[in-house]
Amino acid sequence: MRWGVVGVGKITRNRFLPALEQVEGAILTAIVTTHPENVKDLAEKYNAKIYEKVEDLENVDVVYIATPNSMHKDQVISCAKKKIHILCEKPIALNSKEAMEMIRACEENGVVLGVANMGRFNPYNVGAKRLLEEGIVGRIGIIKASYSFVNVERDKWRYDLSLSGGGAIMDIGVHVINTLHFWRPNNKIVEIAGINEYFGYEVEQNAGAVARFDDGVIVLMDASYDTSLSVSFEIKGDKGILYVLDTLYQEYDGKVILKRENNFTLFNFYGENQYVLEIKDMEDAIRNKRSPRTDGYEALKDMTVIDAWYQSSKEKRLVRI
Structure with missing residues (x-):
């Protein structure tokens, strides 16, 4: 084409x-x-x-x-x-x-x-999705999701609110939200409470939120322009915990680890370049x-959560979606 x-x-x-x-x-x-x-x-x-x-x-x-x-x-x-x-x-x-x-x-x-x-094409994210669909951690109760890096390009367009629309949430928080929707396509986030810190910039540097899916699963998520490079998901169920790490970088990377009691299992997944x-x-x-x-409607789901995150932080209250 x-x-x-x-x-x-x-x-x-x-x-x-x-x-x-x-x-x-x-x-x-x-x-x-x-x-x-x-x-x-x-x-x-x-x-x-x-x-x-x-x-x-x-x-x-x-x-x-x-x-x-x-x-x-x-x-x-x-x-x-x-x-x-x-x-x-x-x-x-x-x-x-x-x-x-x-x-x-x-x-x-x-x-x-x-x-x-x-990130939807990273083989570790795809593999983690399959493991979750197979019920490897049992009934999911809590998910922790995080993406951070120290953004040193503070004179670029991402720090201009009129061009970016926001900081860490718009840039990398959207990846976290999209990955959660990828793993849980039949569920949606229905409420969120967020706190954002700007440190004097036009756009948020650090952002954290507590959200709830429609089936009761609680999500603790954060996005940061001001802390060390990290991508981590911790999916906690009644039969184990699945750790999905480093799967949203531009470079091909990832780790998937299952923890049950004191036993750890490392999974390897392979695939073509995600781009x-x-x-x-x-x-x-x-x-x-x-x-x-990821079509327009999938992206719309992400933006709806982002809108609510900003609204919650601004109005200092829980926002229902």
Whole structure:
């Protein structure tokens, strides 16, 4: 398929484009950027045409949008009107209202909308999902979920509220929420109480929340721009505890460990590069007219929880979803 990229940051250069090269039949034909002088090397390497606006795109079947969050809605809707399929970076939008507008625009124009949550293709997350479906920990009661790293790029767009819409929650907390929805597709979070700390920045540095699923499972989750690199899930059931670690990094990684009493079992899972699988899933969804692994409605579920998290912290109260 003919791909275009909208926005050429580190993710596009270091993850998406190398993965695209590994997908048979996938070619880059278009690059959209407001800084064409910075992508001449890519245009030459891939024989791709440079555009400054998505409205001018031609000869493209599907685009990967990796621009600041505030730009997602208008760019997705513009592409949808041109009948171009879309793989949009997470978070899908600034809020659930925008997400719904984007979903409707894609449905009205008959295009597939996917959202880039590469964690759903990490083999350790996929393996953990299978183990949980098999009931390896029994009846789940409590889940602890965390993602953190020290963000040193505090002069970049993620620290500009008008562009990012938020800090650690919007950037990495969305991965935590999306993974929980991946593992528990038949349940939804129905209430949340959050506390966010800004330390003088426009966007939250540290954020924590207690949430409840509709079946009574309690979730303790946090996202941080200010503490050491870590991804961890602890799923506690009446027959054991499953630890899922380091599965949301851009590099392929992961650990899955089962604890029962004082006995520990380490599981190994193997698979293809998660970015390659993400692209393959999107192309297959387009060809077979199905929803991709994370479609607009899955992303809308994530945004609904994020909206409630921010609201709870701002109003200092429990918010029902």
